[in-house]
Amino acid sequence: MESNANPTAKDRPPTVHLPCGPNGAGGTTRARELQAGLQAVRFSLDEWMLRT
Numbered sequence: 001m002e003s004n005a006n007p008t009a010k011d012r013p014p015t016v017h018l019p020c021g022p023n024g025a026g027g028t029t030r031a032r033e034l035q036a037g038l039q040a041v042r043f044s045l046d047e048w049m050l051r052t
Contacts, residue, residue: 017040
């Protein structure tokens with residue numbers, strides 16, 4: 001089996017990251033970092049709840 005030290009997104013199984021914690025603890029900031037770093041999709045209740 002060939003080793004790949006830096007697999008691309010298509011080589012990894014799907015993963016769900018679910019940050020949680022009290023307001024102001026940095027969950028949204030961390031989710032944005034993960035989204036950018038992993039080229040992921042981010043669903044955010046913060047923005048959804050603030051829609052007009």
